[in-house]
Amino acid sequence: MIVKTNGGLSVISAFVDGIGSAISLDLPMYTTVIESDSDKIGDQKILETLEIIRNKYSINKKYSVEIKSQIPQSVGLKSSSAMTLSLLYAILRLNRIYLKEDELLRSAAEISLKNKTSITGALDDISMCYYGGLTVTDNFDFRLIRRIKIENTPVIIAYPKFYHRSTYDMKDIDFKKYKKYIQKLELLLNSKYVYETMVLNGYLFGSLFGYDPEIINYFLGSGAIFSGISGKGPAVFAIYEDNEDRDNAASKFSYQNYNIIKSRINNDGINIIYQ
Numbered sequence: 001m002i003v004k005t006n007g008g009l010s011v012i013s014a015f016v017d018g019i020g021s022a023i024s025l026d027l028p029m030y031t032t033v034i035e036s037d038s039d040k041i042g043d044q045k046i047l048e049t050l051e052i053i054r055n056k057y058s059i060n061k062k063y064s065v066e067i068k069s070q071i072p073q074s075v076g077l078k079s080s081s082a083m084t085l086s087l088l089y090a091i092l093r094l095n096r097i098y099l100k101e102d103e104l105l106r107s108a109a110e111i112s113l114k115n116k117t118s119i120t121g122a123l124d125d126i127s128m129c130y131y132g133g134l135t136v137t138d139n140f141d142f143r144l145i146r147r148i149k150i151e152n153t154p155v156i157i158a159y160p161k162f163y164h165r166s167t168y169d170m171k172d173i174d175f176k177k178y179k180k181y182i183q184k185l186e187l188l189l190n191s192k193y194v195y196e197t198m199v200l201n202g203y204l205f206g207s208l209f210g211y212d213p214e215i216i217n218y219f220l221g222s223g224a225i226f227s228g229i230s231g232k233g234p235a236v237f238a239i240y241e242d243n244e245d246r247d248n249a250a251s252k253f254s255y256q257n258y259n260i261i262k263s264r265i266n267n268d269g270i271n272i273i274y275q
């Protein structure tokens, strides 16, 4: 079975009060899961996740798992949520276990706590990978608040070539002191100012974890209507009004330490592309 899902961007990071929001990008991850005589899994975190799923659902089978992905890892573009959800989705389907949507999403969030790829369970990111478009969730309460479709706006993503961080390393930071600021962002998002909220969210988390104003400055000067850090970064997003502006900005981008990806916002949820 091959499952396709996408990466995305943070709109509100849920670390402060559990309210989180994410938006889906054309950034596919293909996860191939096949029953096998023995486990054939190249990556320790995937194996750990598989073990958690097998224990949770009393499954005794072995699997070969292969991930092909355009989502850069560990830069704030939701690769771990895409991996955890895809693997759970495929294993449940292969075993003909059908959960209600809210149960499936909650289960994926619980697994992403257990496999230590998230701090809050990242239900916002998992729901975004599942539904596409924009999601808003209460991660502390494992509850989807709302989801909406978003226009397929052109985007550029830039991320440093040599960088490594782990989400789990951040679990001891005192995020609660930013509550008043984050509550204002929640109000802004309720009023549908999605990109404004993203920028201001990145302003807080970028200032905490370090960001590169020069890259943001380049994008704003190249015709972007918004640019900022995706959540805790270090990936930077730039939103364009049309493909021409985006493509011009991408072709003139000359920062040697960064990779860039041309993408767009999408509304594509998870799907099985090969049974």
Ligand SMILES: Nc1ncnc2c1ncn2[C@@H]1O[C@H](COP(=O)(O)OP(=O)(O)OP(=O)(O)O)[C@@H](O)[C@H]1O
Pocket (backbone or CB within 6 Å): 043, 044, 045, 046, 067, 068, 069, 070, 071, 072, 073, 074, 075, 076, 077, 078, 079, 080, 081, 083, 117, 165, 166, 167
């Ligand atoms: N392209 C890939 N190939 C193989 N495994 C992958 C790939 N992308 C993600 N994974 C799996 O997902 C795990 C978590 O990914 P990653 O470390 O990027 O998550 P993250 O730090 O939460 O990233 P993000 O900030 O994008 O959410 C990896 O350890 C790996 O097991």
Ligand SMILES: O=C(O)C1=C[C@@H](O)[C@@H](O)[C@H](O)C1
Pocket (backbone or CB within 6 Å): 010, 012, 013, 014, 015, 020, 021, 078, 117, 118, 119, 120, 121, 122, 124, 125, 167, 231, 232
């Ligand atoms: O680890 C987590 O729980 C999270 C990680 C980031 O993607 C955040 O954007 C998200 O809201 C929560």
